[in-house]
Amino acid sequence: MASCIFCEILSGWSAASIIYRDDTCTALLTIEPVNEGHALVIPNAHHVNIFDLPPSTAGHMFKVAQQIAKSYGNTDIRCDGVNIVMCNGAAASQTVFHAHIHVNPRHVGDGFSWNLPPGFDDPANRDELNRVAAKLALVLGAAS
Structure with missing residues (x-):
C-alpha cells in the first residue's frame, strides 16, 4: 500500500487534532477546513472507500458523525446546519484514499458553495x- 496520511496519523507517525477515538474509528479536525470544527471520521483499519468498508464500520462511523454534529450546539462554534459528506472515488472528489466522512458545521453567510451544474434543480x-x-430496485431486491 502506498503512503496513507490517515494510516500515518493512526499509527502516531503524523500529527493530528483528534476529537474522538474508539476501537472502530477516529475523528479529527481536517487541515483544510471549510469552517471551524470541520471534522473527519475515519476507520481505524485502512479501507479505501464505501465500496470496501464493512457495513458495521460504516454504520458506526455515521453514528459518530451524528454525535459530532450534535456536539457543535454545545460549543461556541458557529453552526446553523451541518453537511455530512463522503466522497468515494476520484470522480466523486475523493483525494485521500482512506475512507472518511466529512462533518462540516455550516452557518449563514459562510461562503461555501457546491458549484452545481446549470439545471440541477429542474425537476x-x-x-x-x-x-x-427499476434498475436499482432489481439489483437491491426491492419491490418497484
Whole structure:
C-alpha cells in the first residue's frame, strides 16, 4: 500500500487534532477546513472507500458523525446546519484514499458553495426516474 496520511496519523507517525477515538474509528479536525470544527471520521483499519468498508464500520462511523454534529450546539462554534459528506472515488472528489466522512458545521453567510451544474434543480422526468429506479430496485431486491 502506498503512503496513507490517515494510516500515518493512526499509527502516531503524523500529527493530528483528534476529537474522538474508539476501537472502530477516529475523528479529527481536517487541515483544510471549510469552517471551524470541520471534522473527519475515519476507520481505524485502512479501507479505501464505501465500496470496501464493512457495513458495521460504516454504520458506526455515521453514528459518530451524528454525535459530532450534535456536539457543535454545545460549543461556541458557529453552526446553523451541518453537511455530512463522503466522497468515494476520484470522480466523486475523493483525494485521500482512506475512507472518511466529512462533518462540516455550516452557518449563514459562510461562503461555501457546491458549484452545481446549470439545471440541477429542474425537476427530473418521472418516466426516466422510474426507469432508473427499476434498475436499482432489481439489483437491491426491492419491490418497484
